[in-house]
Amino acid sequence: MDLERVGGGSMDVASIIRKMKPEGVCSPPTSLDHVDHVVKLALAGYADLAADHLLNPALRGKLPSIVGCLARRLKLEFLKAGDFEEKVSRRARAYDLMFEIALNLIGIDARHAGFEEGEVEEAISIIRSVVREWEEIERSELGDAPIAREVVRLKLEDMEKVMASNPKRKGMIAVMSEEVRSKLDDGRVAESFIEAMEEEIRSNVYYVMSREKFCKFGNDYAIGLRWLRRLGYVQVSTNPVLAAIAYRDDPSLWDKLREYLRRHPELLDNVEEKADEIAMAATMIALWPNMEVFRPIALLSGYKEGFVSYQLNPNVAGSVEGSLKDALKIYLATQEHFKEYDEQLAWRWPEVEDLGRPNIVFKVAGSSPAAIEITRMLESMGIGTNNTVTYAVSQEARLILAKMEGMAAALRSGIHPTRSYETNMGGRLEDHLREVVAARLIRDALSRFREPLRELAELAGKLGLNVKEPEGLWKGASGWGYDIEARSLEEKI
Template identity: 65%
Template sequence: MDVYSIVKNAKPKDLPSPPDSLDHADHVVKTALLGYTQLAADHLLNPDLVGSITYVIGCIIRQLNLEFLENRIEDSDSEEIKKEKILKRAYAYDVLLEIAINFYGLERDRVGFDDYEVRESLSMIEEILREWERIERKETSNNAPIAEAVVRLKIDDMKKVLAGNPKRTGMITVMGENIEKRIEKDDIMASFLDAVKEEIQSNIYYVMSARGLCKFGNDYAIGLRWLRRLGYVQVSTNPVLAAIAYKDDPSLWEKFKDYLRKHQELLENPDECKDELAMAATMIALWPNMEVFRPIALLSRFYDGLVSYQLNPNVADSFEGSLRDALEIYTRTQEYFKKYDEYLVWGWSTIVERGRPNIVFKVAGSSPAAIDITRELESMGIGTNNTVTYAVSQEARLILLFLRRLA
């Protein structure tokens, strides 16, 4: 069987609403085995787990180990059963890798985990990953196709950055290539984690962020999860950058097709719905960015972790048009993240607001309507920043507006 293709083409199952989790370990395991390994790992970026994270990780490993052992692939299994077992083992590998990489990154400092509990947690994760790989090799003539597929997909994901532009190479792509060179075929998991740790913690952006020298953001729509580990705290995007993301990551087209299957009314008259189609395509690329930075937004009470999105330039001069677009995106995004936060912040303090979009809107400062658009959005608690300013006077007007609101 082509294990790599099975894992690559797998689609996550629907998330039950509300979650039926018993505790944090149960929540992580259930979420991961449904195919949401990154969401499951990010759930643990919870300040309430400081001092208890090692215990929770131990519980997660115990449960996942039972799943891994139970899903031994037998020759007598049907093709469908084999695929299901491959995916369960792949998700077990992947969620522990995601948890470990979060610990290598600066997320651990934002939460407040101390070095001892991080070190102990990583030791347990590394040990069980090595053991699972050993079991897999014992079962498959010294091969570990599932472990190899999971790691290969991580590296492939890194290589998507600027993949559509042959004249440029992204930093995350270079990091992925460096990691790939260090993978040992007879020790895949351990060599991968060692390489990832070095690539992250030796990166100049990680070092500068860790020392508090600067805060970094990005102006591109994919590869952001790796940048988050380096200390990046925000991303700026627009419809053009979203289009580039579709070029660099063709899997977004499948997500867009799934969306259109559920909203076929948009295809009945595409000429009349062109703005709606563009907005939908943009949101499909936008929401994963917001998912990446959502833990940062929640941990900082929305001071960091924001996605800055440019409103439709075709209506930049229209107060009504810009406000309509902003509210449409904001309300749809809030609905999306109320469901997402059911899982991300399950069991977190109820003080943490669920569903609030970690987005600010870029308003064209050159437009005469900029002041009114900015004032109206800010009055509703929707953040703004400004773009397309050509003169100091344009910027000054908007600065004075913000100062008056702060007074």
């Protein structure tokens, strides 16, 4: 179906919906019950959070009733009088909430919450009926369904952000979006979107393997995770390089970074000295939404799943003091963020302890002896670790022992350990061969030119490296917070 079709003032509707911003919510919440809480969050612009709140073990056996109560409340909001912009905003947020609840229930999320299959299917059926009715109301008033169409379009655009900056590749989620687009029914956009998403999610191989408990999956990419969570993914690994790719694929992150820097002007006093802090802030802005995605899984599993694995600053990987300082700075800032987030997400959830505890583990590079003490110290504080740069059994065994020592110390203090990882990176031992072969080919090609350095500089420019003086010092970002420098022709190759 062509979602670009304009009708019933849809261009105005699109501009209204796209400029909507989340509003403030009460802290602590003043909600009457779960339905009231979800409605307040959704109408304030937090449909994801509102839908995730319903992944509440206390609601087992009550799900269809809860969804029915939401339908009643939201229909009143849908029909409430107001100016055109107010009505569009309310209706868009109502659609958004129902889509998010449906997608959570279609995916693996419902199983994490412990809902029975029968109540899940009944709730999805209610949602399909509700959005069908809302769309009919739209069409009776406007002759079309521009609000439903625009909310669906935004969902699909979100799916298409995954690997959007790479013209040679297309992510699985983006492919799923294309399939859903092809199945939309122009006469019932909202309901057909739910139907198409159900078909795509439940036929996906990762969903099937997760449902059957064949395997647990994680992702090594910083956006698109909410869609993957529904397929059964339970963790993500990230680092500054992946965060940078996320900024490229989702430019809206730059607006969030600018807003953060406006609130923290001290970071701009001396940019060169505070480059690491700015890079850390930029990474956290990309990181926290990932942690929010997996937050329900972390809480529901007792902090056994739902973790984001984050790379500590490699520039201080060999320093116990430097690494612990960085880790604690990130961890404490994240804890403050999730105290506020959990206040809304887990409001009146039963049997959830230690709210605000970050669902993060730190990647600790096993490239120096310091890794042993860093690992032990973090684990002793109940902070999980993921040892990387590990190529030998001897490395892994010693680091695993450090984890166990740290966990034992934590338990003696009454601290429950969280998920911990040991990464075998043997497959990376041959990664460098690509660069070796590429360098050999370039070296051979340059031997055919009279001015090889100038030819190399031209090639570097085409690859994105700005070379002002071919004969001078070349600098290029390593992707890990420092520059690579090259002076000789061999180094530049």
